[in-house]
């Protein structure tokens with residue numbers, strides 16, 4: 001007989017008395033009955049709504065924090081100066097005070113700084129709450145230390161922002177201070193020599209303020225006052241008369257003007273042009289290198305070489321190659337008007353103001369000594385240099401004349417395919433070569449130049465033809481950077497004659513001004529080229545190319561000269 005089987009569920013032996021005694025759990029009604037389709041009570045709905053709102057708010061705050069952190073890291077990357085963080089002492093003090101609060105206990109309404117939490121702080125504290133409707137749980141108890149660290153971070157950010165704003169203000173308004181106009185004037189008229197280092201640093205400070213005037217100027221001071229100080233300082237420091245400096249200030253922004261003036265203090269590189277009637281650039285370069293002359297090619301020209309170094313025993317104006325006419329010493333800018341003119345073999349070309357002949361010899365070389373070149377200059381003494389250069393370089397297709405260029409339409413009316421007018425000018429593009437320009441020019445000089453230039457340009461236009469469908473071309477150039485001698489002269493010709501501005505075909509140079517100090521020039525004025533010493537390390541130049549449209553004067557002219565072929 002054995003023991004009678006008992007199939008009733010046996011209670012497992014637990015670890016202890018208490019466990020053994022524990023009964024199967026008795027579930028509350030809600031859980032037992034929950035089948036997923038149960039209708040929610042109003043309390044359930046309220047809870048769900050609250051949960052959803054909390055989740056959305058939490059999400060939003062998280063995104064905000066990420067954005068702030070990103071901004072901060074960007075700012076840090078850009079510039080770490082001006083940040084006002086907690087000092088180590090402040091931080092230690094705060095940590096000490098936090099420790100003194102003892103271990104985290106219950107939530108307090110007071111913040112570390114003795115202020116009541118803002119609504120935002122409260123929201124943050126609630127951030128990690130679960131959906132227990134405010135009942136304390138293990139998850140939602142935030143330690144005071146955590147809160148403190150959050151607050152520290154927040155305060156740090158606030159102070160950082162304040163610090164940045166302060167730094168901005170300090171740099172823009174307090175950091176860069178310029179003495180008053182009266183003080184500067186007194187300084188300039190004083191008996192003592194001007195303090196050049198002080199003036200130089202003031203020039204930089206003023207340029208800095210003018211570059212973002214709205215943000216950087218001192219309150220109560222206007223732009224005109226800064227400009228006047230800037231003008232006085234630049235004139236004194238670089239030794240220009242204020243008339244010319246003011247003209248330059250109208251053309252360039254403050255920073256670019258300083259670059260232009262600085263470039264004028266330095267010599268331009270020595271450049272030579274190969275005379276292709278006698279040599280080739282490669283051959284010439286090899287010969288010069290053999291003599292120890294360090295040369296390099298000018299990339300935008302097929303004939304130019306820049307001289308990097310010349311040995312002490314070599315004079316570039318006396319080498320066998322020079323005497324044999326293989327090259328001419330010529331500024332790189334001077335190549336450009338001839339390149340724009342683009343002479344062709346067999347043509348009739350006039351160089352109206354040719355002395356000493358740098359450009360005329362270039363024209364003749366491109367023409368390969370064919371056709372006819374009239375090299376003219378009103379100055380008989382200067383023409384001697386043209387004769388010398390023509391002999392040395394082997395020019396044989398030329399006639400040298402000494403007429404006033406303005407007479408050419410009478411001497412050879414419409415007799416030329418192309419005319420180069422490299423006009424007499426103020427020389428404001430070549431100050432590094434002739435410092436006298438800085439103080440010798442006045443309004444009368446500029447007017448005189450501009451007037452003569454206009455007359456010469458009309459004469460040049462009247463000296464080229466337009467027949468059998470072939471248009472004549474005029475290239476107008478100056479070694480001046482002033483608008484009065486350039487765009488204004490071209491504008492005058494566009495109005496007086498039936499000509500159009502065309503592309504110079506040059507890859508370098510900045511466009512001519514279409515707008516200048518309230519003046520609006522012909523919209524094609526941007527086809528002209530402006531060369532600046534500070535942009536290209538070449539002499540300042542202006543180049544315009546005009547195409548003759550017909551042989552009658554512009555319709556605006558009442559006494560139009562109608563001419564047949």
Ligand SMILES: C[S@@+](CC[C@H](N)C(=O)[O-])C[C@H]1O[C@@H](n2cnc3c(N)ncnc32)[C@H](O)[C@@H]1O
Nearest residue numbers: 353354355356357358359378379404405422424
């Ligand atoms: C800038 S330079 C010419 C430089 C020359 N194209 C060269 O490349 O060697 C200007 C020249 O114009 C001449 N000139 C001034 N007034 C003139 C006039 N009314 N007619 C002709 N030439 C004139 C001057 O004598 C001066 O030699």
